[in-house]
Amino acid sequence: MSTFLDISGVDMVFPTPKGSFTALKDVNLKINQGEFVSLIGHSGCGKSTVLNIVAGLYQASSGGVILKNTEVKAPGPERAVVFQNHSLLPWLSAYQNVELAVKQVFAGKMNKTEMKQWIEHNLQLVHMDHAMHKRPGEISGGMKQRVGIARALAMQPEVLLMDEPFGALDALTRAHMQDSLMEIQSQLNNTVIMITHDVDEAVLLSDKIVMMTNGPEATVGEILSVELERPRNRLALAQDTEYNRLRSEVLKFLYEKQRKVEPLPQTKQVNKMQDMSQQKINKVVTINNG
Amino acid sequence: MNSLTSITHNRLMERDKVAAVMVKMAELSKVILLPFIGIAIFLSIWTVTANSIDTSLGKFPGPVAVVTQFENLYQEHVNEREKAQAFFERQETRNAARLAKDPSYEAKIRGYTGKETFWDQIVTSLVTVMSGFILAAVIAIPLGIWMGLSRSLQAAINPIIQIFKPVSPLAWLPLVTMVVSAVYVSPDPIVSKSFINSMLTVTLCSVWPMIINTAIGVSSIDSDLINVSKVLRLSAITHVQKIVLPASIPMIFTGMRLSLGVAWMVLIAAEMLAQNPGLGKFVWDEFQNGSSDSLARIMAAVVVIGFIGFLLDRGILALQRWVSWDQ
Numbered sequence: 001m002s003t004f005l006d007i008s009g010v011d012m013v014f015p016t017p018k019g020s021f022t023a024l025k026d027v028n029l030k031i032n033q034g035e036f037v038s039l040i041g042h043s044g045c046g047k048s049t050v051l052n053i054v055a056g057l058y059q060a061s062s063g064g065v066i067l068k069n070t071e072v073k074a075p076g077p078e079r080a081v082v083f084q085n086h087s088l089l090p091w092l093s094a095y096q097n098v099e100l101a102v103k104q105v106f107a108g109k110m111n112k113t114e115m116k117q118w119i120e121h122n123l124q125l126v127h128m129d130h131a132m133h134k135r136p137g138e139i140s141g142g143m144k145q146r147v148g149i150a151r152a153l154a155m156q157p158e159v160l161l162m163d164e165p166f167g168a169l170d171a172l173t174r175a176h177m178q179d180s181l182m183e184i185q186s187q188l189n190n191t192v193i194m195i196t197h198d199v200d201e202a203v204l205l206s207d208k209i210v211m212m213t214n215g216p217e218a219t220v221g222e223i224l225s226v227e228l229e230r231p232r233n234r235l236a237l238a239q240d241t242e243y244n245r246l247r248s249e250v251l252k253f254l255y256e257k258q259r260k261v262e263p264l265p266q267t268k269q270v271n272k273m274q275d276m277s278q279q280k281i282n283k284v285v286t287i288n289n290g
Numbered sequence: 291m292n293s294l295t296s297i298t299h300n301r302l303m304e305r306d307k308v309a310a311v312m313v314k315m316a317e318l319s320k321v322i323l324l325p326f327i328g329i330a331i332f333l334s335i336w337t338v339t340a341n342s343i344d345t346s347l348g349k350f351p352g353p354v355a356v357v358t359q360f361e362n363l364y365q366e367h368v369n370e371r372e373k374a375q376a377f378f379e380r381q382e383t384r385n386a387a388r389l390a391k392d393p394s395y396e397a398k399i400r401g402y403t404g405k406e407t408f409w410d411q412i413v414t415s416l417v418t419v420m421s422g423f424i425l426a427a428v429i430a431i432p433l434g435i436w437m438g439l440s441r442s443l444q445a446a447i448n449p450i451i452q453i454f455k456p457v458s459p460l461a462w463l464p465l466v467t468m469v470v471s472a473v474y475v476s477p478d479p480i481v482s483k484s485f486i487n488s489m490l491t492v493t494l495c496s497v498w499p500m501i502i503n504t505a506i507g508v509s510s511i512d513s514d515l516i517n518v519s520k521v522l523r524l525s526a527i528t529h530v531q532k533i534v535l536p537a538s539i540p541m542i543f544t545g546m547r548l549s550l551g552v553a554w555m556v557l558i559a560a561e562m563l564a565q566n567p568g569l570g571k572f573v574w575d576e577f578q579n580g581s582s583d584s585l586a587r588i589m590a591a592v593v594v595i596g597f598i599g600f601l602l603d604r605g606i607l608a609l610q611r612w613v614s615w616d617q
Contacts, residue, residue: 057517075520087514091536091615100532104522135615155522 002069004033004191005054005159009063012049023049025217027063029210031159036185036192038202040250041212041221042260047195048163050212054193055081055161067158077105080152082162086144088136094147095132098122098154105155122154123147125184142173146180153184162194166201175234178204186231199250203243204232211253214260221258224249351586356593359586367407374402406567412594415568418485419557419602422492423550429493430500430549431542435534437501438508455498459491459556463563466490488557488566496553500545507541508534536615543610550606554599569595 012024023046031037039047052058054065056075065072067079075081080101088097098119106115123132126146136144145165152160165181166174178201185192185205196202202209206226213221226246228237237243333353343350351359385397406414437444470486511534519533561570573591576584 055517055521057520074523075517076523077521079521081517081521083514083517085514087512087518089515089518089533089536091539101522104524104528 003030003066004035004068005031006066007031007050007054007063008066010050010053010060010065011062012046012053012058013061022217023215024053024060025219027219029220029223031191031193031208033191034189035207036190036205037194037208037210038206039193039195039210039212040197040199040202040254041218042214042254042258043197045212045215046218047212051081051161051163051193051195054159055079057081077101077155078158080155080157080160082145082148082152082160082165084164084167086136086141086148088144088147088151090136093133093135094123094128094139094143094150095119097136097147098151101151102154119154122150125153125187126150126180140173142169142177145169145177149181149184153188153190158191160190160192162192164195164197167197174198174201179234181205182230182232199247199254200234202250203228203246204234204237209246209250211250211258214258222253345585347580347585348582351589355586356589359583359590362583363408363587363590367409370404370407373404377402377404408572408591411568411572412598414485414566415557415561415570416598418488418561418566418568419492419550419553422489422557423496423553425489426493426497426549426553427500427546430497430545431504434501434504434542434545435508435530435538437505438511438538439530439534441509444505444509451498451501454494455502457495459495459559460563462491462494463487463560466494467564482566484564484566487564488560488568488570491560491564492553492556495556496549499548499552500542503545503548504538504542507538507545510541511537539614540610540616543606543614547603547606547610550602551599554595554602558595 007027007029010024010027011022014021014023027050029037029050039050041047049058053060054067054072056072056079059073072079088094089100092100099115102110102115102119106118110118120129120132123129126149128143128146128150131139131143136147139147145168149162149165152162166177169177182205194205203226209224209226211221211224212218224246228240228243228246337352337354340350340352381400385399388395389397433447437447467483467487470483470490474483474486515533515537519529524532557568558570558573560566561568562574563570565571565574569591573588576587576591
């Protein structure tokens with residue numbers, strides 16, 4: 001049996017005025033049906049680029065993505081995307097936002113009543129049925145993201161792509177959203193690729209954590225299998241040795257093997273000397289990584 | 291003890307009420323009193339200055355003279371209407387009389403050819419400016435959307451827009467006049483040439499801000515929304531209809547407000563030169579007329595022009611409130 005989703009030999013080169021910039025180099029990843037995969041890595045490592053290539057919003061410079069034996073060439077609703085900033089249409093209510101997607105995907109396959117039920121069902125799934133006639137401007141950030149997820153789920157995608165879906169939310173809301181997502185996932189068992197910065201989030205939600213090396217020429221560094229039993233409970237897991245081992249594995253990868261020294265914003269006078277030493281450190285880090 | 295506290299309590303309540311009334315008064319004075327004071331000061335400065343300016347047509351008109359002329363203009367309008375009424379009645383009785391004598395007579399109905407009143411001229415101006423503005427919008431909004439969607443088209447057209455945008459209506463008018471007389475040849479024209487000339491000049495001057503603002507509105511749509519559209523595989527038409535148009539409505543309206551302001555300013559100048567029977571022609575005719583009342587009548591027209599311009603802007607704003615989702 002061939003793999004459900006196969007990302008193979010993907011390079012991504014962006015032309016810039018200063019010459020070409022290789023963001024991704026030889027990214028390979030196989031994902032099975034029903035698997036929840038997290039992509040984690042430092043910012044700027046090309047996680048989003050990988051996701052956009054799977055979504056079809058970017059075209060890989062070489063290599064490609066095969067979903068159920070068909071090559072991905074353009075965006076489509078079978079690879080629904082949940083964007084970081086909800087990207088709901090602000091002039092439409094929550095219901096109408098989902099409706100736009102449902103009408104587009106199920107035109108001719110559902111009648112009006114079925115569509116209405118399906119939209120309401122998906123909004124119920126994310127616990128937004130109480131505010132479904134409100135516009136994005138009238139609901140909180142977490143609620144907007146719920147609607148965004150409902151819209152993506154309503155497309156009945158083969159793969160659900162989530163680009164830091166909870167990145168813009170506060171910690172408490174984020175925890176709520178993670179629980180909701182796990183609950184939905186236990187019912188639907190979708191194939192999901194999620195980008196995250198959050199180590200706990202990755203371990204809690206995923207079946208597989210894909211850790212990416214720093215760019216340029218970023219690629220898959222290590223893949224970690226998370227075999228914690230489901231349903232998972234964040235409180236119980238906090239004491240769990242396996243959970244903590246996985247967590248420290250990811251941390252080790254991010255902060256030892258792929259340590260990234262971000263140049264801090266400094267006042268000008270605080271000197272070029274520091275800048276120069278910073279560059280040296282960067283070089284050392286790159287050498288270590290390389 | 292108990293009654294004492296209740297008294298203090300009542301006093302506090304009283305104080306709150308007084309405070310609330312004070313706040314309301316302050317708000318009211320901001321809305322009504324201050325503008326009123328502003329207008330009063332303006333009128334007195336106007337009166338004093340007008341008195342000290344002597345022109346060949348007498349003193350510069352003060353507010354009182356202008357108000358008198360408003361009354362005169364209204365009276366002239368009423369008189370003219372009565373004349374017209376009388377004319378049609380005479381014509382009817384004459385025709386009836388001839389028809390009684392000779393049943394085969396075909397009655398001729400002639401229009402009234404008296405001069406336009408100030409009110410007629412206001413209506414003419416409004417019709418002209420709205421025709422020119424709507425024509426401009428019909429051209430500008432689709433073109434602006436197209437430009438916003440295509441960077442290449444934008445790059446190609448932008449220099450032309452930037453060059454034509456600052457051109458004065460007075461420069462366009464001779465060209466428009468000549469082209470219209472050459473092209474618009476009809477033995478029985480529906481509308482007069484002067485109307486077409488003024489309208490096209492208005493269009494030529496008011497089309498640019500709308501194109502620019504629409505294009506900016508469309509090209510600055512959040513890329514996430516564009517991606518949503520791509521993921522949903524919306525067709526080009528649905529994309530424009532469901533995403534582009536609603537997203538850029540606020541900017542389109544900004545452009546429309548700018549354009550209508552330009553259109554109204556341009557119209558007065560265009561009417562003066564094209565002799566379209568509107569407010570511009572009124573001002574020009576009064577200037578040529580040069581009677582002792584002329585300046586006051588022109589000043590009355592100035593007030594009306596300003597007031598209508600203000601109302602037009604409010605009209606677009608109201609339309610925006612009604613149409614747009616962000617207001």
